[in-house]
Amino acid sequence: MNGTLALNSLRAKKARLAKTIGSTGYKLMITLVVLLFMAVGLLAYANHLRLAYLLVAVAVACLVLALWYKRDLAVLSPEGLGFNERLDATVLTSLDSKTELTAEAIWSRLKTHWQLAFITNHLFLPSEDIGHAIAADAIKPELIWQEAERLADSTGRASIEVMHIGAALMMTSLTLEQQLRRNKLQKSDIAEVLFWLSRNLNLTEQRQSFNGGIGRDWSFGFTNLLYRFGYNISQEVEKGGYFSWLTNSSGVNSIKQAFASGSLAIALIGEDGIGKTSHVYALAQSLLASNSRNYHQIFEIDPSIVVANANRAGYIEQIVNQLLHEAAAAGHIILFLDDAKRFFSEGIGTFDISQILLPVVQSRALPIILAMTPHDYQTFKATKPSLFNLLAPINLNEPNETDIIHILEDTALGLEHANKVLITLPALKEAYRLSGRYEHDLAYPGKAIKLLTQALAQASSGVVDAYAIQQAVEVAYGVKVSSAGASETDTLLNLEARIHERMINQNQAVSVVANAIRRARAGVASPKRPIGSFLFLGPTGVGKTELAKALATTYFGSEENIIRLDMSEYQSPDDVKRLLSDGQNESKSLILAVRQKPASVVLLDEIEKSHANILNLLLQLLDEGNLTDTSGRKVSFKDCIIIATSNAGSTLIRERIESGDTAENLQPLLIEQLMQKGPFKPELLNRFDEIVVFRPLNQNELHQVVELMLNEVNNVLAEQKVSVSLTDAAIAKIVEKGYDKTLGARPMRRAIQESVENVIATKILDGQVVPGDHLTLDAKDLG
Amino acid sequence: MAMLMLEFFRWWYGTGWSKTITDLRRRLDKTTQMFSLSIILRTLFAPWRRIITPPGQSLDTRFRSFIDNMVSRLVGLVVRLVTLVVALICMSGVALISLLVIIVWPLLPAVVIVALVKGIIG
Numbered sequence: 001m002n003g004t005l006a007l008n009s010l011r012a013k014k015a016r017l018a019k020t021i022g023s024t025g026y027k028l029m030i031t032l033v034v035l036l037f038m039a040v041g042l043l044a045y046a047n048h049l050r051l052a053y054l055l056v057a058v059a060v061a062c063l064v065l066a067l068w069y070k071r072d073l074a075v076l077s078p079e080g081l082g083f084n085e086r087l088d089a090t091v092l093t094s095l096d097s098k099t100e101l102t103a104e105a106i107w108s109r110l111k112t113h114w115q116l117a118f119i120t121n122h123l124f125l126p127s128e129d130i131g132h133a134i135a136a137d138a139i140k141p142e143l144i145w146q147e148a149e150r151l152a153d154s155t156g157r158a159s160i161e162v163m164h165i166g167a168a169l170m171m172t173s174l175t176l177e178q179q180l181r182r183n184k185l186q187k188s189d190i191a192e193v194l195f196w197l198s199r200n201l202n203l204t205e206q207r208q209s210f211n212g213g214i215g216r217d218w219s220f221g222f223t224n225l226l227y228r229f230g231y232n233i234s235q236e237v238e239k240g241g242y243f244s245w246l247t248n249s250s251g252v253n254s255i256k257q258a259f260a261s262g263s264l265a266i267a268l269i270g271e272d273g274i275g276k277t278s279h280v281y282a283l284a285q286s287l288l289a290s291n292s293r294n295y296h297q298i299f300e301i302d303p304s305i306v307v308a309n310a311n312r313a314g315y316i317e318q319i320v321n322q323l324l325h326e327a328a329a330a331g332h333i334i335l336f337l338d339d340a341k342r343f344f345s346e347g348i349g350t351f352d353i354s355q356i357l358l359p360v361v362q363s364r365a366l367p368i369i370l371a372m373t374p375h376d377y378q379t380f381k382a383t384k385p386s387l388f389n390l391l392a393p394i395n396l397n398e399p400n401e402t403d404i405i406h407i408l409e410d411t412a413l414g415l416e417h418a419n420k421v422l423i424t425l426p427a428l429k430e431a432y433r434l435s436g437r438y439e440h441d442l443a444y445p446g447k448a449i450k451l452l453t454q455a456l457a458q459a460s461s462g463v464v465d466a467y468a469i470q471q472a473v474e475v476a477y478g479v480k481v482s483s484a485g486a487s488e489t490d491t492l493l494n495l496e497a498r499i500h501e502r503m504i505n506q507n508q509a510v511s512v513v514a515n516a517i518r519r520a521r522a523g524v525a526s527p528k529r530p531i532g533s534f535l536f537l538g539p540t541g542v543g544k545t546e547l548a549k550a551l552a553t554t555y556f557g558s559e560e561n562i563i564r565l566d567m568s569e570y571q572s573p574d575d576v577k578r579l580l581s582d583g584q585n586e587s588k589s590l591i592l593a594v595r596q597k598p599a600s601v602v603l604l605d606e607i608e609k610s611h612a613n614i615l616n617l618l619l620q621l622l623d624e625g626n627l628t629d630t631s632g633r634k635v636s637f638k639d640c641i642i643i644a645t646s647n648a649g650s651t652l653i654r655e656r657i658e659s660g661d662t663a664e665n666l667q668p669l670l671i672e673q674l675m676q677k678g679p680f681k682p683e684l685l686n687r688f689d690e691i692v693v694f695r696p697l698n699q700n701e702l703h704q705v706v707e708l709m710l711n712e713v714n715n716v717l718a719e720q721k722v723s724v725s726l727t728d729a730a731i732a733k734i735v736e737k738g739y740d741k742t743l744g745a746r747p748m749r750r751a752i753q754e755s756v757e758n759v760i761a762t763k764i765l766d767g768q769v770v771p772g773d774h775l776t777l778d779a780k781d782l783g
Numbered sequence: 784m785a786m787l788m789l790e791f792f793r794w795w796y797g798t799g800w801s802k803t804i805t806d807l808r809r810r811l812d813k814t815t816q817m818f819s820l821s822i823i824l825r826t827l828f829a830p831w832r833r834i835i836t837p838p839g840q841s842l843d844t845r846f847r848s849f850i851d852n853m854v855s856r857l858v859g860l861v862v863r864l865v866t867l868v869v870a871l872i873c874m875s876g877v878a879l880i881s882l883l884v885i886i887v888w889p890l891l892p893a894v895v896i897v898a899l900v901k902g903i904i905g
Contacts, residue, residue: 010786017787054902061895064795071802072794213819215866218859219826221833331833 005145006084007097011076015089018073021065026074029066033059078158083149088161103144104135107169115163115197119170122193123185124424124465133176134169144168151191155198167194184426184466193425196409203244211238212295221330225323226299229306233336234284234297245410246275246282247289254394255283255369263392265361267340267380268371270396273446275407276371279396280336283369296367299327300336307349320353328365340370344384354384361390375631398444404432407445408452419456423464427455430466437527438477438598440633451476478561479599479639484521491554492518499550504704506543508664509536509692513547516641516689517555529625533642535607535685537670538694539650541744545603548643552601555641563593563640564603567610576613582631591629599639607644608679615684618644622687644688648674654696663695697745702735705745709752717760721771724760729779755782792892800888807881814877818870823863830855831862 006012021029036059043052076089094109095101110116111127120127147168152160170176170190180186226232237243246252251268258266270276284298301323310316327333337343342350343357360366370391372380381388399407405428412423431452432444439447455464455472470482484492491498495514496507503510516532519525525532536544545564552562565588570579581589594600607615621627625638649670656666671691675682685691697705706726714723726734738751759781763769815821834855836848 010790013787014790050902050905052902053898057895057898057902060891060898064891064895068791068794068799071799211816212822213817215819215823215863218819218832218862219822219829329833 005087005095005101005141007092007095009084011079011084011087012092012097014073015076015092018069018076018089019093021069021073023074026066026069029062029069033063033066036062083145083160086149086152086158086160088159090162091160091165094162101141103137103139103141103169103173104131106141106144106165107131107134110162110166113162113166115161116166118197119163119166119190119193121422122196122425123183123189124426124463125179125183125185129179130170130173130176133179134173136175137173139169139172143172147172151194155195156202157198163194163197167191189425192405196406196425199245199406200410200413206244216295217332220295220332221326223297223299223326223330223333225319225326226301226330226333229309229319229323230299230301232297233281233300234288237281237284238288242410242414243278243282243285245406246278247286249279249282251275251279251394251396252282252286255279256286258392258394259367264364264367265391266367266369267377267391267393268369268396269374269377269393270371271373271398271443273442273444273450274396274398275445276396277338280338280369280371296332296334298334298336298369300338301343303342303351304349307351316351317353317356320351320356324356324360324366328360334367334369337368337370340372341376341379343370344380354387358387358390361387401432404445404448405429408432408448411445411449411452415452415456419459421456421459421462421464423452424466426466427464427469428452430469431455434469434473434481437636437638438473438479440595440635477598477639480521488521492521495554498554499547502550502553502708503543503546504697504701504708506547506694509534509543509547509694512690512692513551513641517551527638530622530637530640530642533622533687533689534644535680535688535691536643536645536694537649537674537691538647538653539696539744540647541740541746541748542694542696543745544643544645544694545605548601548603548645551641551643556599556601561597561600562603563590563597563600564605565590566605567607567614567644568605570610570614573611573613575611576617577630579614579617580627580629582629582633589629591627591635594637594640595635598636601641601643602637604642604644606646608646608648615679615681619684619687622684646680648679653693657695663693666695667691667693699735702739702745702748703731705748706731706734706738706752709749710756713752713756713760720764722760722764722769722773722775724756724775724777726756727776727778730755730777730782733779733782795892796889800885803888804885807877807884811874811877811881814870814874818866818873820867820870823867823870827860827863828856829859831859 036055040052040055040059043049043055079085090113091110094113095106096109099105107127108131111120111131116127120130144165145168148160148164151164151167151171152158155164157164167190171187177187180189223232255266255268268276268279280298280300287296287298306316306319306323310319324335327335343353346352357368361368374395377393398404408428408431409425412428415421416423428448431448435442435447435451436444439451441447442450451469451472452464454476455468458464458468458471458475460468467482473479473481480488495517496510499510499514513532513534516525516534520531536547538544548564549559549562553559556562565579569575578588579590582591590602594602604610604618607618617627621637622642626634626636628634652670652673653663653666656669657663670693671685674680675685710724710726717723734748734751734755737755738748739745740747756777759777760769760775763775769775830852836851838845838848
């Protein structure tokens with residue numbers, strides 16, 4: 001381009017004339033033409049020929065102008081490849097040649113156009129802010145025109161439209177770049193929304209009308225039964241095809257090639273959510289658009305309707321037989337069995353038609369598409385080998401990230417229209433990212449679409465943004481993915497104090513765990529590994545399990561969010577299977593538990609007692625943040641805190657602490673000893689974020705433990721308006737009774753139960769203690 | 784203004800006229816498609832909605848199925864022939880209107896001038 005905008009060109013004048021006339025002017029002219037010709041008729045009848053001629057002149061002049069407007073001025077097609085020859089009428093009429101064309105002025109004139117509103121809304125950027133940023137930069141118009149021309153070329157549009165000029169302004173502004181960064185956006189996002197809009201405009205303009213005329217189906221058979229027990233996908237697509245993005249995909253092309261090469265029974269294989277049904281819809285659209293394959297109609301059979309209508313034994317087989325016969329006789333039917341396993345197994349709402357279908361497939365009487373998952377396909381291979389051998393398999397793979405975002409964009413437009421909301425581009429990207437992390441039952445793009453749909457309920461003021469997606473994830477999976485709010489920030493910053501409300505001392509252990517959580521919530525920790533992984537070493541009854549519980553309560557909201565496995569139950573090589581079971585046959589599966597509660601504390605008690613194979617499994621878990629179950633599906637541990645506890649080295653710990661050493665000093669020595677003599681390989685120890693030594697509790701700490709436990713008792717008694725306190729002598733007696741050198745403070749709870757709870761229970765039953773009473777127990781009062 | 788007038792005449796006798804001819808041809812094609820002319824001609828003698836009776840073993844059933852199928856074909860032929868006749872009438876109408884438009888199109892600006900002159904001079 002030559003770098004100038006020709007606003008006085010003939011094209012610009014035509015655009016302005018078109019704007020002056022407008023659609024109202026056009027309608028007026030056409031009405032005038034009709035009225036004038038009626039008047040001409042009357043005048044001619046009344047023999048006023050001169051006036052009639054004058055009216056004919058006016059009427060024909062109006063008609064000619066109206067035709068010029070409708071067929072040339074209003075459409076103003078590009079007249080060449082030059083910049084000015086490609087400029088869209090709206091751009092030409094919006095910009096004024098009388099005022100100076102600064103970047104700010106251009107933005108101000110164009111910002112209200114729907115194309116720019118589409119871009120700014122989907123980036124969720126106020127157009128005023130963009131205007132300020134553009135004004136601050138004083139971008140040269142020549143640069144804007146060049147960029148707009150480049151964008152028009154790359155989006156495949158013949159005209160240079162408002163969206164190209166607007167996007168060019170945004171792309172060339174350096175100040176806006178900073179603003180984009182503050183909103184977690186980048187310039188490529190502007191281009192992405194521009195491509196989103198252009199792609200849909202291109203599709204709308206290319207949309208073809210699908211029909212073969214009134215006689216299309218006359219040479220094909222009636223399909224009354226198929227309409228009763230199924231659903232005509234082609235007819236649905238004919239009303240409005242929304243699968244243009246998929247009609248030229250490799251999957252649809254493979255199906256067409258398979259049909260063309262003579263395979264009439266196709267197994268469409270892909271994980272749930274990968275888009276098997278969408279591919280069949282796209283195939284229907286593609287067949288209609290190309291008028292190929294003899295105007296084939298794709299019918300989906302609904303097994304639930306078949307079952308609902310089968311009111312006597314053997315009736316299902318009869319219906320299916322009739323359906324297959326009707327479809328084959330019609331001559332233009334492709335039968336689609338979605339989720340095909342429902343047609344090949346006996347159960348509630350399912351039935352087995354393999355014996356009926358086999359001769360149909362063998363005789364090649366009817367094209368059939370069976371949609372199934374890879375797992376179902378393998379089952380099919382084992383259970384229905386005869387039918388299996390006749391199927392031509394077509395595997396659908398997950399699309400790449402770019403394609404998934406495009407699919408989400410197209411889906412979002414439908415959701416926006418149906419739900420009267422706005423779905424921003426960051427929301428789509430967040431849906432892609434978070435569904436990949438948390439949704440393991442579906443493949444892309446289905447998982448991202450599912451999350452996007454769930455997020456509609458979280459829309460704030462009609463806008464679904466990245467935060468709404470995060471909220472949807474938090475509701476659906478119980479994990480924390482959005483930025484910490486004020487209350488959570490307070491909890492995080494005071495995590496140690498909160499944990500100490502239910503735990504005595506062990507400051508180092510509490511501190512490392514709290515730091516790990518703060519790192520994860522601030523987004524500093526690696527997102528590819530668990531939030532934190534810790535090996536707690538120390539004798540029994542020093543608070544290892546209690547810390548795990550305190551963490552689950554303080555951070556994950558409830559003690560329920562702890563997955564506790566006694567690793568002494570996993571001592572044989574076969575136990576690996578139990579641990580990794582998909583849950584169908586094993587209720588104590590770790591995989592199942594994490595799938596149900598992806599944000600949890602995973603407590604692996606007495607890890608040293610588990611089999612070496614399980615320790616190897618732990619290597620993968622700590623390294624990659626996921627495990628693969630026995631069905632081959634991955635489960636993420638990236639929102640878990642992994643805590644392994646062990647008594648290994650307890651004797652050394654006790655001896656050194658008794659001799660006056662500290663837990664911190666003891667740690668290197670203990671790790672070295674564990675590596676040399678202990679049950680753990682160095683590679684495992686190195687993978688833990690921290691190895692924490694818990695030291696035995698001293699007398700003073702044991703007193704505090706009793707007080708903590710007494711608080712719990714008082715919490716229970718509060719319902720009966722009764723409270724209890726202990727004298728120092730009573731506490732000392734309980735410590736003496738509840739402390740064991742080997743078991744630590746573990747027997748303390750039983751001691752409280754026997755010494756305090758039993759006494760209070762008796763007094764309440766005797767009537768010695770009534771609501772409102774406070775009881776102080778001395779050593780002699782204890783049971 | 785003069786430039787716009789010139790542009791109008793350039794378009795009217797150039798792109799405008801040729802585009803109109805193309806559009807009229809497309810309309811004729813659409814009419815052909817609407818009546819499924821190519822399909823109807825290809826399947827003129829085909830049985831109506833594939834309603835056919837499979838031939839049996841005996842001579843009697845074979846004869847009966849032959850008669851049935853002939854009736855089906857006859858029904859198909861009649862429906863298609865009627866459609867064909869209606870299609871031909873419609874297409875002739877469209878073609879005639881198209882021809883008129885093509886002829887009248889270049890004359891319209893002249894009509895304005897002639898009618899104006901006639902109206903003023905008498």
